[in-house]
Amino acid sequence: MAPTPELVTYETASPSAALVLAHGAGAGQSSPFMTNFARGMAARGIATLTFDFPYMAARRKVPDPAPVLEACWLGAIEATRQLMPKLPVFIGGKSMGGRIASQVAAGPHPPIAGLVFLGYPLHPPGKPAQRRDAHLPRVAEPMLFVQGSRDAFGTAEEIRGLLPRLTRAALHEVAGGDHSLKPGSRRIDPQNVMAAVMDLVADWMGAALRDGR
Secondary structure (H helix, E strand, C coil), X not given: CCCCCCCEEECCCCCCEEEXXXXXXXXXXXXXXXXXXXXXXXXXXXXXXXXXXHHHHCCCCCCCCHHHHHHHHHHHHHHHHHHCCCCCEEEEEECHHHHHHHHHHCXXXXXXXXXXXXXXXXXXXXXXXXXXXXXXXXXXXXXXEEEECCCCCCCHHHHHHHHHHCCCEEEEEECCCCCCCCCCCCCCCHHHHHHHHHHHHHHHHXXXXXXXX
């Protein structure tokens, strides 16, 4: 049995699906990015759940080894399926949280409906040869990459180059977006950008469920 992290649930009336989101390496589930996104998805009829990896819960700065992170993710999926047994479960997250979700999906795992990546960390900044994509072709479920065009961890154009090797993957490019999807121009309201991303994620989840019937 995988260890079960403490889940924070953002509830909504008559949810169509559950979305479990994991945080990035440097900030936990209580960060503004995570809380704002979770609230926004709940407002769009998606029951959203977040959790902290063990190192973040213990207030350590260095992420746990991959097996610990993956076990925590499996525990979060199992707990969500018990809490919301009638809902299809999507998983994903910001940066590292999404990457570890994809590693879990590439191996044996409970049933999930799809994955959402909010800034997939394809490689470390300035090191494009150190790729983190070898496992992605093994993911059978539909995947949505939401990627900024100027993301230092992998641009939308770099992600676009992956798509032919993946079974069921889509890309939404955030024009001018960085690793946190923030626009580069002060003339663009970042709240409007994130609202559009949330709308798109909700629509994509609905389409994934319809296609899976």
